[in-house]
Amino acid sequence: MHIQVVCDSASDLNHKTREELSIRSLPLKVITQEAEYEDGENITPKNVYDRMRAGEAPKTAQVSPQAFRDTFTSYAEKGQPFIYFAFSSELSGTYQTAKMIEQEVKEEYKDAQFDVIDTKAASLGYGLVVLRAAELAQKGATYKEILEIGRYHAHHMEHIFTVDDLEYLQRGGRVSKAAAFVGGLLNIKPLLHMENGQLIPLEKIRGSKKVLKRMIEVMDERGSNLKDQRIAISHGDDLERAEKLAEMIQKEFGTEQIHIDFVGATIGAHSGPGTIALFFLNDTYK
Template sequence: MKVKIIADSGCDLPKQILDNLNIEMMPLIVQADGEEFLDRKTIEPVQLYNKMRNGSAPKTAQVSPLTIKETISTYAKENIPVIYITLSSGLSGTYQTAVLMNEEIKEEFPEAQSAIFDSLGASLGYGLMVYEAALLAEKGESIETILSMLEQFRDSLQYIFTVDDLEYLFRGGRVSKTAAFMGSLLKIKPVLHMKDGKLFPLEKVRGRKKSFSRMLELMKERTGDTSKMTIAISHGDDIESANLLKEMIKDEFKTNEIIINMIGGAVGAHAGPGTVALFFLSKPVRS
């Protein structure tokens, strides 16, 4: 029986991929303007970005324990193997909650083949892991084989991104008010990356295109043969910038495929409109 892949909405994969590969998505919670929404179900990313542009300061919450337990239990009852790949434990409590719920499920269904995997990632970087896991599941690979691939993929995955407005990082507690003000004044576009599941600043660059050029320089430093890789770009309601970065990558690298999608509410609530993120592997995992 094929392994069922479950992810939460923080993976930011396009709906077409989710549907084609039979990936089940569980929505994280977004709170904005006194209302609570389910990411990508009762609020679309563009709606959230418009709220943020109008002054809203949204917050996010993890997938509910009940939703996690009910979803995994559905497959456990049918003895269908399941891997739930979660948003980074450094950014959300979903992983820890899922582990606890899975322990309860296994008490009720001792034969259940269910595993929880911490992506230590976010947005389409995390989404690439889900994508590769689902491809293996479609081929009929075992739960052990898929988990082994995920560990290799997680170790190799690189995240580099830039934000358009430091104000949103200030709201999320990532930079000081002074840094946000001066950065906006000087048109500073910080380049950041993810390490051990958490976000860290790399350097400050003046101007949008220069920040993209620096992202490509870092990509050259961190990767080798890209011809067999799937590269991903996610954006905070800024498809023009995402496409610009895509063309810059195509000019510099041999690429197997480039996936582009909008950053959902789970990550976008903290990064803000105009964020552009690049995801690739330091070495190929797929043969």
């Protein structure tokens, strides 16, 4: 029996990609002034960014315990092995909730074969981990192989990103109010990365034009076999800059596989319009 790969909407993988690889995705919640939506199901990233530009501050909520219970139980009842690769536990309570439900379901279904994995990743960095696992599953890889390679990719996934306005990260508690104020005042564009699943400031760069160039330099410093690996770029409704970064990467490294997509509604509600994020492996694994 093939292995089912499960993720949540913070992977920022679009419907087409998920359907092609039979990936099951559970939506996080986006809460606006008038309603609660399911990320990627009945609200688009563009809608969230337009609301934020108009001054609204959407909130988000994790996948519900019942959604996990229904999904995990449905697979356990059928004897379907699956692996749930989760959004970073440092950015959401989704992983902890899934672990709680995992214990409940395994107590009821003693023979159920599944694991809940904290990827410590977000957006398309998380998405790349899920993509690789799903491709292996389609090719008939064993449970152990998918688990091992998925964990490896999660551990070695680099996240390098910048935001257009630090105020959005400050609202969500990702940076201090003082840092957001100083950044906006001096036209400083922050370069951030992920360290053990947390958002960590890396550098402060004056002016947006220098940011993409510095992202390429950091990629060169940290990346491995950049020509042949698949990388990803996600953007907060700024496709032009994302494509510009992709062109720079192709010119510098000859990279052939570059996946570009929106920063999804859940993560975008915290990072804001104009976010540009780059994801690649600092080591390679076939």
